[in-house]
Amino acid sequence: MITIYHLGVSQSDRIVWLAEELGIPYQLEWFDRGPDFLMQDDYRALHPTATAPTIRDGDLVLTESNAIVEYLSQRYGSGRLSVAPEAENYPDYLYWMQLNHNLQSMFFAKMAAGDNADPESSMLKTMDSRLQRSYQYLNERLGECDYLAGSEFSCADIMAMFPLSNLTPMLGIDLSAYPNIQAYIDRVSARPAYQKAMALAGPAAQKPA
Numbered sequence: 143m144i145t146i147y148h149l150g151v152s153q154s155d156r157i158v159w160l161a162e163e164l165g166i167p168y169q170l171e172w173f174d175r176g177p178d179f180l181m182q183d184d185y186r187a188l189h190p191t192a193t194a195p196t197i198r199d200g201d202l203v204l205t206e207s208n209a210i211v212e213y214l215s216q217r218y219g220s221g222r223l224s225v226a227p228e229a230e231n232y233p234d235y236l237y238w239m240q241l242n243h244n245l246q247s248m249f250f251a252k253m254a255a256g257d258n259a260d261p262e263s264s265m266l267k268t269m270d271s272r273l274q275r276s277y278q279y280l281n282e283r284l285g286e287c288d289y290l291a292g293s294e295f296s297c298a299d300i301m302a303m304f305p306l307s308n309l310t311p312m313l314g315i316d317l318s319a320y321p322n323i324q325a326y327i328d329r330v331s332a333r334p335a336y337q338k339a340m341a342l343a344g345p346a347a348q349k350p351a
């Protein structure tokens with residue numbers, strides 16, 4: 143059985159969500175963050191790169207959300223929620239699977255700059271304008287179709303929700319200018335598998351006693 147090593151308040155909740163969507167049996171092992179909100183040595187010991195999510199499948203220990211999502215979909219879900227190379231929307235799927243990393247690279251650059259950074263610095267201005275273009279493009283996309291890869295829900299949506307529903311408000315980014323993104327978040331959050339996964343492992347969930 144797959145083991146999902148879940149770090150509290152982290153993007154490893156998306157793997158629980160995917161497993162619930164695909165009906166893949168899994169064991170959830172929960173790791174709390176330390177008082178500094180960073181992962182602790184027990185999680186760091188799981189894999190040389192020490193990032194959440196991490197999963198185990200037999201002798202395989204795998205990190206990196208994109209890799210895990212595609213691995214589980216292909217190996218345990220018969221490719222369900224992935225998009226096949228022959229499909230017309232395959233390039234859309236590939237493109238939108240990267241939204242998570244695209245947004246996070248800019249979020250982390252802003253966080254690393256810190257609250258007291260000069261807003262006129264060329265680095266921050268570049269990040270802000272790149273972020274704005276990304277949100278604008280995403281908003282346009284979601285005006286054309288209900289889900290990122292097209293009319294069907296896919297792993298691209300599973301990848302996208304964490305930065306949209308967690309990091310976006312954390313950074314004080316106001317979505318009122320992007321109504322299609324907000325409607326998308328509401329639509330995807332209503333999925334039963336999402337709600338179950340968030341109850342088990344979402345930001346407000348607690349380590350089981």
Ligand SMILES: N[C@@H](CCC(=O)N[C@@H](CS)C(=O)NCC(=O)O)C(=O)O
Binds near residue numbers: 149193194205207
């Ligand atoms: N590229 C990685 C990024 C994973 C990542 O940065 N995860 C965060 C948790 S949300 C982490 O491991 N942080 C280390 C820590 O919190 O100490 C992925 O997509 O899986």
